[in-house]
Amino acid sequence: MTKINRTNRLAALRSSTLFKACVALAGLLTASQGHAATLVSEANRPLTFGVFAALFLITLGITFWAARKNSSVKDFYTAGGALSGRINGLAIAGDYLSAAAFLGVSGLIAIYGLDGITYVIGFFVSFIPVLLLIAEPCRNLGKYTLGDVLAFRNNFRASKFAVAISSVLVALFYMVPQIVGGAVIIAALIGIPFEISVVSVGVLMLVYVLFGGMRATTSVQILKATLLIAFCFLLVVLSWAPYGFNVSAFFGDLVGSSAVQKHVLGTLLNGVSQLSAEQAGQRFMEPGLYLKNPLEQISLSLALVLGTAAMPHILMRFFTVRDAQSARTSALTAMLLIGLCHLFIIVIGFSAALHLGPFAITAMDKGGNLAAPMLAQFLGGGADSLLGNLMLAFVAAVSFATIVAVVAGLTLAAASTLAHDVYVGAVRQGKATEREQATAARLATLAIAIIAICVGISAKGQNVAQLVGLGYAVAASANLPALLLTLYWRRCSTAGVVAGLLGGTVLSIGLVLVSPNMTYPLQQKQVALAAAAKSQTKIDLIDKGALVATAAEREQLLSDVTKQQQTASLIPDSATSLIGLREPLVQLRNPGLISIPLGFALVILFSLLFPSQLSQSRWVEFAVRRETGLGVAQAAQH
Amino acid sequence: MKQDSIWGAIFEHPNFAILVKRRRRLVSTLMLISMAVYFAIPLFSAYFPEFLSYKIYGAINVGLVYLVGQYFFGAAIAIFYAWRLKNIDAMSAALVSEASVSVNHDQNQPH
CATH class of the missing domain: 1.20.1740.10 (Amino acid/polyamine transporter I)
Structure with a gap:
């Protein structure tokens, strides 16, 4: 009985906190x-906020109901x-x-x-x-x-x-x-x-x-x-x-x-x-x-x-x-x-x-x-x-x-x-x-x-x-090799799983850190200089009369040149990316093609190098449970 | 005790190996087919764009049909898998009940 009372009180407490959160949020939205x-x-802002509020109230109602249950x-x-x-x-x-x-x-x-x-x-x-x-x-x-x-x-x-x-x-x-x-x-x-x-x-x-x-x-x-x-x-x-x-x-x-x-x-x-x-x-x-x-x-x-x-x-x-x-x-x-x-x-x-x-x-x-x-x-x-x-x-x-x-x-x-x-x-x-x-x-x-x-x-x-x-x-690269090989490969071991999880994570993040996704100041500098040079060539052509342009267009090009040169001059020649690279080490923006096979390779290699008694001894029960679902009720209860 | 012996009993049962093999064959075949169909997209786009650009009806070309077709093909693979698994489910249920009977039977035997 006391337990039920406690649960009810808890639910009531939760819902009053809920209410306060709701008021605060409504204030935020309208402010x-x-x-x-x-x-x-x-x-049309009031209309939009009206629809927002309706949806918001429905979801809060759901949360209130769930909190009680x-x-x-x-x-x-x-x-x-x-x-x-x-x-x-x-x-x-x-x-x-x-x-x-x-x-x-x-x-x-x-x-x-x-x-x-x-x-x-x-x-x-x-x-x-x-x-x-x-x-x-x-x-x-x-x-x-x-x-x-x-x-x-x-x-x-x-x-x-x-x-x-x-x-x-x-x-x-x-x-x-x-x-x-x-x-x-x-x-x-x-x-x-x-x-x-x-x-x-x-x-x-x-x-x-x-x-x-x-x-x-x-x-x-x-x-x-x-x-x-x-x-x-x-x-x-x-x-x-x-x-x-x-x-x-x-x-x-x-x-x-x-x-x-x-x-x-x-x-x-x-x-x-x-x-x-x-x-x-x-x-x-x-x-x-x-x-x-x-x-x-x-x-x-x-x-x-x-x-x-x-x-x-x-x-x-x-x-x-x-x-x-x-x-x-x-x-x-x-x-x-x-x-x-x-x-x-x-x-x-x-x-x-x-x-x-x-x-x-x-x-x-x-x-x-x-x-x-x-x-x-x-x-x-x-x-x-x-x-x-x-x-x-x-x-x-x-x-x-x-x-x-x-x-x-x-x-x-x-x-x-x-x-x-x-x-x-x-x-x-x-x-x-x-x-x-x-x-x-x-x-x-x-x-x-x-x-x-x-x-x-x-x-x-x-x-x-x-x-x-x-x-x-x-x-x-990390979770999938570890999961898939634990599920379906008898010789998979703890060492393999840990190596795959950590190695796969480090590899994928590492590959992105050395990829073109990062900002490379020197490349930006080259781009800016190239853009300046391009505009300068155009100005030269206009001055020679080979290109027809209005004075305003020439002015625009000139300011472009100055702007790009300024951008370039702000970047020192020794500038590097976040982790100290002058240019990307790999050309792939998405690391998957390299890191996924390596993730699998790590699990396999370390499992073979460091086999584990435990992983092997639990295989029989593991395989039977995987195929038949026997014992799933216990798994969900303990 | 009873639980421990049932895992072994099912694992050693000849039908268990058949069950595992059947499921693996089904899963790997379907995976292979669906991935081949999917990874053909970047290959077609890069190396045979004229194949995807081939017009079928009005402005609709092979590319649009192939891409939208992926959804129907994927759905067909999934439904086919769920349908085939009904047999495997039945086989697994039979295996479990047979093994539990024999384990119980063994334990009731006087030694």
């Missing part, structure tokens, strides 16, 4: 009006561990369909055409390894985390500690671009300043995870996935209805659009192409406008396709279902829903190119991230219509919910690794009371949220998009 040119006009650590990490496969599949889709996919990819397609599709497919194909190799055995062998699976037949402390390093890094690498990119987009959409956007994503996510655990996170992800997919479907219908759903006529108009033709000739082909206008339009539907280096493309694809299967926040979702069959249904459902949403996003991208034109899209945002919101406004009736602005408000709110849901999933995964693998596992050697575990889980959540908010704010103005690729690369 941020009056900003530079944004997609949502000043007059949660009581154990198992509830916190796995929502009780009895979700149905289909529900979990929907939640995985909500976890995985990021703002980068919805806003970023539709923009890429609107600007670069076919290559935008090539880019997004990897995020779908990556679920094939998840379904075939990972989902079922992990459910059969683990409790809350990837660390559980590895520790099953490897040294408990060593494997848990090593996997925590790579997993927390993966979660952070993946999370920071979500928060930063999201905040930039939200700022461009409705003018909420960057810092407030980062803090509100962080605080909101913290409220969901801290009070509602996996139950609230799951519900927010389900809500967001449903809204996102339904809204994308609506945009597709509105795009195709005027064509009577005649796909060929739609694409015919697209390649015939003079805005697209001019964009291909002028921007993408730098005005040096001999293509006719008609051919240029068709060129939009051909490869090579965005992805120009096949080796780079294969390297990125490899990291995407293999990394997803070892992403901690994806793996964690498979512990919320009862058995391997439900895990399989989860992965299958998630894959189909993600694929469906991708197909909608592809249509949205092309529709934006057709209806708005690539110029208008890049004028609003250079990366094209506002293509989908602009299209929603256009299809709803334009900038002056109520429906258009309602649609825009809805896109903005769904995008915001998307960021929060993805970040919440990542935070929960990182926190479970810190609390369950590092503290309860490596430090306490698995001996901690329920109460200690619950406190550890909440403290870890708080820590991750604070780190995410601080890193997010300090990353303002930085290009952090490449961190997503790095997150996938670490997952594919």
Whole structure:
């Protein structure tokens, strides 16, 4: 009885704190009006905030409900561990369909055409390894985390500690671009300043995870996935209805659009192409406008396709279902829903190119991230219509919910690794009371949220998009070899697993540090000098009379020369990159092609050099559990 | 005691090796096919762009059909896998119940 009373009081306490957080956040959101040119006009701001508030209240209601239902650590990490496969599949889709996919990819397609599709497919194909190799055995062998699976037949402390390093890094690498990119987009959409956007994503996510655990996170992800997919479907219908759903006529108009033709000739082909206008339009539907280096493309694809299967926040979702069959249904459902949403996003991208034109899209945002919101406004009736602005408000709110849901999933995964693998596992050697575990889980959540908010704010103005690729690369080079070989190779040993986890992490990060992703001042200096020389040549030609130009144009060129020379003179000849290099050591921007095979090689080499009695002796039980799921109930209970 | 002997009993059972082999063959075949189809994209884009540019119907070309087709192909692979696994599930369930019966039986034998 007393225990129940305590739980109720706790729930009441949580909900009153919740309420305070809600009021504070609403204040933050409304205090941020009056900003530079944004997609949502000043007059429509109240409408947009109204939609935000409605969505916000729904999610808080969900969190309140979840907080009352949660009581154990198992509830916190796995929502009780009895979700149905289909529900979990929907939640995985909500976890995985990021703002980068919805806003970023539709923009890429609107600007670069076919290559935008090539880019997004990897995020779908990556679920094939998840379904075939990972989902079922992990459910059969683990409790809350990837660390559980590895520790099953490897040294408990060593494997848990090593996997925590790579997993927390993966979660952070993946999370920071979500928060930063999201905040930039939200700022461009409705003018909420960057810092407030980062803090509100962080605080909101913290409220969901801290009070509602996996139950609230799951519900927010389900809500967001449903809204996102339904809204994308609506945009597709509105795009195709005027064509009577005649796909060929739609694409015919697209390649015939003079805005697209001019964009291909002028921007993408730098005005040096001999293509006719008609051919240029068709060129939009051909490869090579965005992805120009096949080796780079294969390297990125490899990291995407293999990394997803070892992403901690994806793996964690498979512990919320009862058995391997439900895990399989989860992965299958998630894959189909993600694929469906991708197909909608592809249509949205092309529709934006057709209806708005690539110029208008890049004028609003250079990366094209506002293509989908602009299209929603256009299809709803334009900038002056109520429906258009309602649609825009809805896109903005769904995008915001998307960021929060993805970040919440990542935070929960990182926190479970810190609390369950590092503290309860490596430090306490698995001996901690329920109460200690619950406190550890909440403290870890708080820590991750604070780190995410601080890193997010300090990353303002930085290009952090490449961190997503790095997150996938670490997952594919460190976590995946260790997981896959632990699962399926009898001779895999603790030494191999630890070497693979640490080596794969260090290699992927190291390769990025010596890659062209970093800033090399000397290269910038050369670029500036070359640009100055080019402008100077033009001035010389004008002075000789070989080139016709107005005085203003000559003046412009002259100031260009001075500016570039100034930039160059500011960079000393001894300047080096962050880690002291004058030029990149490798030419690959995506490390996957090198680091993934090396990650596998490390696990194999060290397993053969240092075989372990423990790993071999547990193989029989491990293999039987993996195949049959026998003992999965015990695994979920102890 | 009972738990320990059941792992061994199932592991030693001839059907267990067959089960593992069947699942591995299915998984590796599907992985190989789907990855080949997917990694053909960068190869086609870089070395045979004219193949992807070949127009099929109006503005729709092989590239668009091949890329969008990946989604349908991937879905087909996933559904086919789930469908084939029903057999393997049944086989595994039979193996578990057979082994538990024999382990229980052994332990009830007077020594």
